[in-house]
Amino acid sequence: MLEPSANMPWFKGWKVTRKDGNASGITLLEALDCILPTPPTDKPLRLPLQDIYKIGGIGTVPVGRMETGVLKPGMVVTFAPVNVTTEVKSVEIHHEALNDALPGDNVGFNVKNVSVKDVCRDNVAGDSKNDPPMEAAGFTAQVIILNHPGQISAGYAPVLDCHTAHIACKFAELKEKIDRRSGKSFSGYPPLGCFAVLLSFIISLLKLQYILWNKSPIKAPLLFFLKMLFIYS
Incomplete structure (x- = not known):
């Protein structure tokens, strides 16, 4: 054996x-x-953008890594949180055209009538007809503290790294200290549910528990107000 x-x-x-x-x-x-492992092709499309290129004779080409779902030419996609919707003209990996892109693929895809100024790194693309991505106004998360020089309390404002996003956040409320083995898991979009909080180094790892979606057309402020669950070893 x-x-x-x-x-x-x-x-x-x-x-x-x-x-x-x-x-x-x-x-x-x-x-x-x-x-x-079985790729999560049955879940809604989620594709965090790593970069956006403007290629002469082709147009705007966002680039990113497929996390869930399937991306095909002809699909209508929505970029969050900017709420831009467009059609995918073609999908490629290293200049090789694809009929579909699957989770784990690093792809570039040409989109119609979208300027490089309309979308940016850290946006997330999704299928506009199947649970399109939305901006989150806040969320509850479990936090594993790896290393921190001082006391952490409500109002603490570190930098949040979530895939290609790098943005300031704010701890609105510390609900309780719990054992790291307890708490429920975030199973809706597992690859998008883990991220890191930085000071000048990694201080904690987070796992989403609950998301409060922002359905208002008004953009949320730069600082996200978060409710966090602290997990100590």
Whole structure:
């Protein structure tokens, strides 16, 4: 199970063929290690933008890593929080055209009638017809404190790193101190639910518990007011 054995001379090993690369081995442990996780293609599209390019003869090309869902040419996507909606003309990976992009792919996609000034890094693209992304007015999160030189209290204002976003935030309320093994998980969009809080170094890791969506057309202020759950080891 864990290492090759002379007690099974008849067993020559296992082999699997797949487009992501062939795999082979002898032990059960090796076989388990080669099982690929199922990509979350059944969830709504979420694609945080890493950069936006203007390419002559093509137009505006946002670039980012697919987190959930599927991106296809012809889809109508919405960028949050700027609330810009447009149609996807083409999808590419390293200048190779794709019929669809899946979670884990680093893609560039050409969009219609959108200027490079209309969207920016840290925006999130989603399917406008299937649970489009919205701006969050605030959220409740579990926080694991890794290292901090002083006392943390309500009103504390660090910098929040969430995927490609880098923005100031504010702790509105510290609800309680709890054991790190307790609390519910954020399962709606797992890849988008983890982020880091920075001072001049990483001071904590966070896991979303509850989101308060901002459905108002008025943009939220730069400082997000957060309710946080602190988790100490």
